[in-house]
Amino acid sequence: AETTRIAITPGDGIGPEVVGEAVRCLETLRAKHGLAMEWTRFPWPSHAWHEEHGDSMPEDALKQLQAYDAILLGALGDPGPMDDPDRYLLPDSISLAPLLDMRKGFDQWVCERPARLLPGARQYLADERAKDIDMLVIRENSEGEYVSQGGRLRKGTADEVATQMEVFTRKATDRIIRYGFEQARIRAGERVKEGRTRSFRTLDGRTCESQVCLVTKRNALRYWGDMYTEAFEEIGKEFPDVATHHELVDAACMKFVQSPWAFDVVVASNLQGDILTDLAAVLSGGMGVAPSCNLNPTDPTMPSMFEPTHGSAPDIAGQGLADPTAMLFTTARMLEWLGRKDPTLAAAGKELFEAVAADLAENAGSQRGTREIGAAICKRLTA
Numbered sequence: 388a389e390t391t392r393i394a395i396t397p398g399d400g401i402g403p404e405v406v407g408e409a410v411r412c413l414e415t416l417r418a419k420h421g422l423a424m425e426w427t428r429f430p431w432p433s434h435a436w437h438e439e440h441g442d443s444m445p446e447d448a449l450k451q452l453q454a455y456d457a458i459l460l461g462a463l464g465d466p467g468p469m470d471d472p473d474r475y476l477l478p479d480s481i482s483l484a485p486l487l488d489m490r491k492g493f494d495q496w497v498c499e500r501p502a503r504l505l506p507g508a509r510q511y512l513a514d515e516r517a518k519d520i521d522m523l524v525i526r527e528n529s530e531g532e533y534v535s536q537g538g539r540l541r542k543g544t545a546d547e548v549a550t551q552m553e554v555f556t557r558k559a560t561d562r563i564i565r566y567g568f569e570q571a572r573i574r575a576g577e578r579v580k581e582g583r584t585r586s587f588r589t590l591d592g593r594t595c596e597s598q599v600c601l602v603t604k605r606n607a608l609r610y611w612g613d614m615y616t617e618a619f620e621e622i623g624k625e626f627p628d629v630a631t632h633h634e635l636v637d638a639a640c641m642k643f644v645q646s647p648w649a650f651d652v653v654v655a656s657n658l659q660g661d662i663l664t665d666l667a668a669v670l671s672g673g674m675g676v677a678p679s680c681n682l683n684p685t686d687p688t689m690p691s692m693f694e695p696t697h698g699s700a701p702d703i704a705g706q707g708l709a710d711p712t713a714m715l716f717t718t719a720r721m722l723e724w725l726g727r728k729d730p731t732l733a734a735a736g737k738e739l740f741e742a743v744a745a746d747l748a749e750n751a752g753s754q755r756g757t758r759e760i761g762a763a764i765c766k767r768l769t770a
């Protein structure tokens with residue numbers, strides 16, 4: 388197969404440390420299977436690059452990255468020294484904009500955040516049934532609340548008014564909802580193969596193997612809420628094998644905590660999905676294990692971007708303490724995604740997922756450092 392090229396952007400804080408373990412695993416898998424895969428490390432986007440060049444990335448950053456099949460990103464953001472009173476008061480440009488630039492620039496219109504409570508992961512909910520938590524939150528990643536239009540009128544005065552526009556297009560709505568239904572079908576198929584079927588009830592009393600829950604706030608945010616609901620109902624007709632369900636976002640938060648095992652695929656807007664996925668991450672073991680995939684499923688010339696949901700954790704950076712598990716699950720997802728072009732990579736991704744999951748299951752609650760965890764997983768891969 389043609390060589391798959393990965394752009395590696397370690398970023399800030401614990402990013403370089405956890406990315407180091409990802410690269411070690413990639414090297415191990417490449418050597419083991421003779422995979423046609425290579426990667427290049429970039430010193431940007433990062434805080435350090437910003438300090439030196441006045442911007443988080445070079446001007447032609449997206450052009451450079453577009454030559455790759457995927458981007459593997461560590462973490463971004465550096466609020467400054469712990470004893471600095473101005474910590475967190477840095478200008479916008481330093482913060483996390485590059486992430487949004489990449490999502491937008493490469494039209495990564497899907498954000499997939501799987502939340503499955505695996506054995507060995509920290510279980511925050513006391514209920515036994517938490518073991519059955521296995522959902523995929525699909526966040527609309529191209530528009531909505533993140534269009535960044537608006538402004539501050541009479542800025543700095545007592546009469547200031549800030550506006551922040553939300554824009555929802557039918558095209559982006561249809562494609563994210565259709566994607567959700569397709570994923571529900573795929574997940575049901577995988578579960579059947581693995582012999583762990585689930586059942587969901589439709590409104591008319593039928594039983595289905597999978598479900599899509601649409602989240603909106605249509606009782607208050609009528610216009611896009613109604614459009615989302617109409618699109619959902621229409622597209623749902625093409626998927627009679629998938630049960631449909633609707634929640635308002637506030638109730639969804641409540642039910643995520645009350646009965647998260649009742650969800651399968653969840654489709655939400657950009658901001659509501661952002662919020663729900665932090666909650667879902669905690670329900671499925673916390674930030675230490677949660678992967679995040681920013682995908683462009685429609686344009687093969689655009690790289691997709693893979694990052695752990697966790698941040699740069701500057702308080703523990705540089706000490707070898709960060710848990711690379713989320714980064715490694717993310718790397719496994721990336722390989723599975725790249726497997727669309729080269730099936731040997733999909734197999735390697737599955738193998739990495741199994742190794743990370745096995746390591747997690749056997750070391751529940753252990754106090755291991757970044758290198759130690761990475762080394763244990765590599766060892767499993769070579770065994």
Ligand code: IPM
Binds near residue numbers: 483
């Ligand atoms: C995420 C993050 C980003 C987002 C921030 C850093 C802009 O919270 O990836 O979930 O809101 O999308």
Ligand code: MN
Binds near residue numbers: 661662665
């Ligand atoms: Mn977030």
